[in-house]
Amino acid sequence: MVGSARLLSSNKKRVFEENDEVESSQVIKIETCGDLQAMTVQQLQTMSKQVGISARGSKHELVSALKCFLDNEKDGQNIPITSEMGTDDLKNTTSTSDAVKSSGKKAKQLTSGDKAQNLNLVAEVLTVQQRKTRGKPPTDDNANSVVDSENLKTATKPSPTKRKGSSQVEKEDGASTERVGFFQSSSEPWTILAHKKPQQGWIPYNPKTMRPPPLDDGTKFVKLISWNVNGLRALLKLDSFSAFAQREDFDILCLQETKLQEKDVEKIKERLLDGYDNSFWTCSVSKLGYSGTAIISRVKPISVRYGLGILDHDSEGRLVTLEFDTFYLISGYVPNSGDGLKRLTYRVTQWDPSLANYMKELEKSKPVILTGDLNCAHQEIDIFNPAGNKRSAGFTAEERESFETNFLSKGFVDTFRRQHPGVVGYTYWGFRHGGRVDNKGWRLDYFLVSESIADKVHDSYIIPDVMGSDHCPIGLILRL
Structure with a gap:
């Protein structure tokens, strides 16, 4: 498997450059x-x-x-x-x-x-005026304030060039610029309650109004992002990937469904992000260009593990685990039960119990965070059309029961649902029927944490305006 390597960008050009405007139009x-x-x-x-x-x-x-x-x-x-x-x-x-x-x-x-x-x-x-508004790259002072001597982030006041927790980048004078690249337009369909059978009291997720204020100055924390990218090579063709990293300013990025082969990883690293000096990749060897997970980090981990250590489960590149000072972090891509539910039995009787046992074993030494595409909409609130998908992969009774039995009942907390008990928020919209246009989606992506650190979660959130995949990223801010 591929281990740690320094991420050096072969193209040092920033997405934003000051006072550079380009206009073009076409009908x-x-x-x-x-x-x-x-x-x-x-x-x-x-x-x-x-x-x-x-x-x-x-x-x-x-x-x-x-x-x-x-x-x-x-x-x-x-x-x-x-x-x-x-x-x-x-x-x-x-x-x-x-x-x-x-x-x-x-x-x-x-x-x-x-x-x-x-x-x-x-x-x-329509003829549109296309305007590039470009700003300054982060200063050395800003970069140095992100991670302290113990590789931990300390909360500071938002810089004048970038607003913490915002979906927009700001100019120095405070005026917000237009959203960048593959960020969705201001129509914001996720703010509309989209559900076939909504219950009384349910409301749609709106990150602009539902995210908490920034942490107090001096509070140490780590910011994690997880994203099923549905093919990393295609995503990297968009310069906006680096703009996303600038906007979110994460410490650790977990990726799923990278669809890379091991021979491609070194070349991909050269096109990634400056400032993230540690990357860990696992690729499918049973089916090339399939599945695959990774973790990219500013913070150097203590150790790294690939897979579950069980041969039958480890040929598809579905797990990477990093050990840090105060927790284990797992980037996971749970097997989809597939067309005709052909892998349902394997998923609920073998994979889920094996993953849960692995997490409980890690938990004996320190708390565990599992993030990624877990391929299960746990409750009816987590899917637009529950009645129509009872035998669809990701919402069968067997998968939902397995999710409850193997993870939630064993003390792992669904951080988004804990923070937002009556909120309809999706992380996946199928390409086939254009579900993202009117927010007909599923919540398949999670941060599950050990109960012992659940109270340290400052924010568990969805980033629905980011395009480029059939999933959107999710985030977690954890006090340390």
């Missing part, structure tokens, strides 16, 4: 579905992301996916077809709402019923 009109063929790959990718489907693949695959999306969406569902199509679209810092305002026009929307009935649909993509 694209689609008279028929066939006109998708006339679009560039970049334009097809941008439109795919706008409607919430996969932006990966060849031009032929992208055209086919968009046609399929238009044909297969449920009747009556409104699908935004306004898209920002500038020549530097994947790198700029455009807000969709601001672009529409600057154009003085209203975005057109068509229902999928209209699409099905009229193959001669007209999708008028």
Whole structure:
């Protein structure tokens, strides 16, 4: 397996540079579905992301996916077809709402019923002003204040260039800039209560209003981020990945579903993030380019382990464990039960009990944090359509019972649900039906912690505005 290595960026250029503005505009009109063929790959990718489907693949695959999306969406569902199509679209810092305002026009929307009935649909993509607002990179003083001599973070007042816990980067004068790169526009669909059968008192998750204030000055803490990236190589093609790291200013980043082969890891490291000097990777050897987990850290761990130490479980690269002074951290990607639930028995009778036993063994020496894609929506509040998914992988009675029995009943705390008992917040939206557009999702990603440190959790939160995967990142701030 791949061990620790220094992360050196082969491209030292920052995402933001001061006083650098670029404007570009383009009008694209689609008279028929066939006109998708006339679009560039970049334009097809941008439109795919706008409607919430996969932006990966060849031009032929992208055209086919968009046609399929238009044909297969449920009747009556409104699908935004306004898209920002500038020549530097994947790198700029455009807000969709601001672009529409600057154009003085209203975005057109068509229902999928209209699409099905009229193959001669007209999708008028508005002219948008695409503006890159670039700021200063972090100073050495800021970088040095992140980790103290014991490799721990100490709370300080937010710097004038970056607001702690904010979804936006700020200029020095305090005026917020537009969201960067693959951050979603200000439509914020996650703030709408989306659930087939909501219970009384349930409310939607809104990170702008539900996150606690920053910790007091001098409080030591660690900030963890976890993200199922659904393929790291494709994500790194977006310069916005480093902008995400700048914005979130995490100490440790846990990744799942990297889909890397061991031979690719060294090259990938060269394209990662400056300042994170420790990285630990495990890749699938039973099926190449599948699964895979990693942990990238500013803080040097005491030790590292790969897998569970059980041959039958360790060929798919699903676990990395780091030991720190006060806790163990596990980045995990739990096996999906699969189409036809073909791996359900393996998952609930072998994998889950083995992982739980491993965590309890670690817990004998210090508290444990398990994070990642655990592939289970535990309760009905954790999935948009519970009734329609009772035999879907991730929401079967067997998986939910196993989650309760092997983890929660053994003293591990679901930190988000503990902090937000009646809040509907999702972390996964399937590409196939564009569920992200109207927030029809699942909560599959978790931070589970030992009960002994549950009270030290300052914040357990979802970061729903980050695109680039069918999952969004989640975060945890733990007092030390």
